[in-house]
Amino acid sequence: MNTIDKFNEHIMHTYGRYPLVMEKGEDRCCTDENGKQYIDFGSGIGVNSLGYCDDKWVEAVCAQVKSVQHTSNYYYTRVQADFAEELCGITGYSKIFFGNSGAEANECAIKIARKYSFDKYGKGRHNIITLVNSFHGRTLATLSATGQEVFHNYFFPFVEGFINVEANNIDDLKAKLDDTVCAVMMEYVQGEGGVIALDKAFVDAVYELCGAKDVLVIADEVQTGVGRTGKFLAGENYGKSADITTLAKGLAGGIPIGACLTNEKCGDVLVPGTHGSTFGGNPIACAGGLAVLERVGSDGFLDDVRVKGDYIKSRLEACGEVESVTGMGLMIGVKLKTKTAGDVSREAFENGLLLLTAKEKVRLLPPLTITREEIDRGLDILIKILEK
Numbered sequence: 487m488n489t490i491d492k493f494n495e496h497i498m499h500t501y502g503r504y505p506l507v508m509e510k511g512e513d514r515c516c517t518d519e520n521g522k523q524y525i526d527f528g529s530g531i532g533v534n535s536l537g538y539c540d541d542k543w544v545e546a547v548c549a550q551v552k553s554v555q556h557t558s559n560y561y562y563t564r565v566q567a568d569f570a571e572e573l574c575g576i577t578g579y580s581k582i583f584f585g586n587s588g589a590e591a592n593e594c595a596i597k598i599a600r601k602y603s604f605d606k607y608g609k610g611r612h613n614i615i616t617l618v619n620s621f622h623g624r625t626l627a628t629l630s631a632t633g634q635e636v637f638h639n640y641f642f643p644f645v646e647g648f649i650n651v652e653a654n655n656i657d658d659l660k661a662k663l664d665d666t667v668c669a670v671m672m673e674y675v676q677g678e679g680g681v682i683a684l685d686k687a688f689v690d691a692v693y694e695l696c697g698a699k700d701v702l703v704i705a706d707e708v709q710t711g712v713g714r715t716g717k718f719l720a721g722e723n724y725g726k727s728a729d730i731t732t733l734a735k736g737l738a739g740g741i742p743i744g745a746c747l748t749n750e751k752c753g754d755v756l757v758p759g760t761h762g763s764t765f766g767g768n769p770i771a772c773a774g775g776l777a778v779l780e781r782v783g784s785d786g787f788l789d790d791v792r793v794k795g796d797y798i799k800s801r802l803e804a805c806g807e808v809e810s811v812t813g814m815g816l817m818i819g820v821k822l823k824t825k826t827a828g829d830v831s832r833e834a835f836e837n838g839l840l841l842l843t844a845k846e847k848v849r850l851l852p853p854l855t856i857t858r859e860e861i862d863r864g865l866d867i868l869i870k871i872l873e874k
């Protein structure tokens with residue numbers, strides 16, 4: 487039986503997959519089992535931040551596999567300590583909890599916010615404001631947090647205590663930020679919601695209103711974090727640092743990881759017995775993460791992400807079929823005039839270019855290490871399709 491038949495036979499049908507059986511990746515390209523090459527403008531899905539099989543990353547990960555691959559969190563590993571120290575250093579946060587995915591990092595943030603408030607103010611202050619069109623994950627709590635009605639089906643009852651506010655609507659925020667609220671959770675650039683950056687005035691208002699009421703700000707930087715927007719954290723583009731920031735996708739360069747980072751204010755909320763994870767802080771993931779931080783933190787790397795993002799944006803804006811280009815850095819949404827994102831993505835696939843979509847837009851999340859030459863090769867394919 488071939489690979490796709492085996493999937494159909496044994497794997498739950500939860501994804502609309504393209505008929506690509508990936509065999510090997512190198513730099514920003516991958517090859518399927520028939521030897522056909524694709525340029526990857528999606529990094530998997532925002533994950534392969536250094537592209538495929540980066541030399542130093544491979545070296546770090548393999549060295550770790552050969553020493554300790556896992557130990558229980560009842561013990562310590564040096565690599566988890568080193569990674570936490572580096573991640574705190576680069577972000578300015580003081581404490582981290584490691585999990586294995588974005589949804590788990592957000593679950594942790596939700597638990598911290600509720601317990602922070604319970605410890606200080608007692609019961610009844612458990613609501614969390616999230617934004618319309620947000621995306622926070624697929625577990626029951628993070629689905630409940632996700633501000634899109636299409637996700638609130640089938641799995642009743644959902645987790646209580648999430649209130650949706652319209653993104654960029656300060657009046658709506660003011661009206662709903664009452665004494666039952668312990669946190670506001672948001673993506674600075676909504677990813678799945680269509681690659682839409684929040685207005686600076688709205689972000690300012692969130693911080694001002696939350697600061698005045700001791701309501702925590704949670705930044706879901708699962709997609710925007712780790713250099714994606716041209717700063718290590720997207721919050722830096724707004725001059726803001728949330729009380730809690732969650733990271734995942736690109737953090738370990740392709741190995742499952744999630745991280746919930748807190749400032750001094752809520753670093754001691756979770757105590758023994760209140761949270762945990764078998765795999766969280768896995769040594770291999772931490773070794774991969776260290777290799778990512780070393781590269782993303784190197785001189786000029788993030789400037790280069792911004793320059794490459796601006797270049798892609800300018801080439802796309804010059805294309806007649808393009809209505810608008812949104813996003814920041816190498817997180818880019820492309821609204822089209824007449825074609826659908828799905829059709830363009832399928833045609834690109836046939837022509838050896840992997841794209842993502844978000845709502846009605848084509849979405850680009852290329853590896854942060856992509857070269858100008860690879861960008862041009864991918865854009866030539868994309869623009870040719872758009873201009874047909």
Ligand SMILES: *Cc1c(COP(=O)(O)O)cnc(C)c1O
Binds near residue numbers: 587589592677
């Ligand atoms: C992808 C994503 C998640 C969910 O991450 P998983 O690793 O799939 O659980 C949560 N929030 C945002 C903003 C994301 O983009």
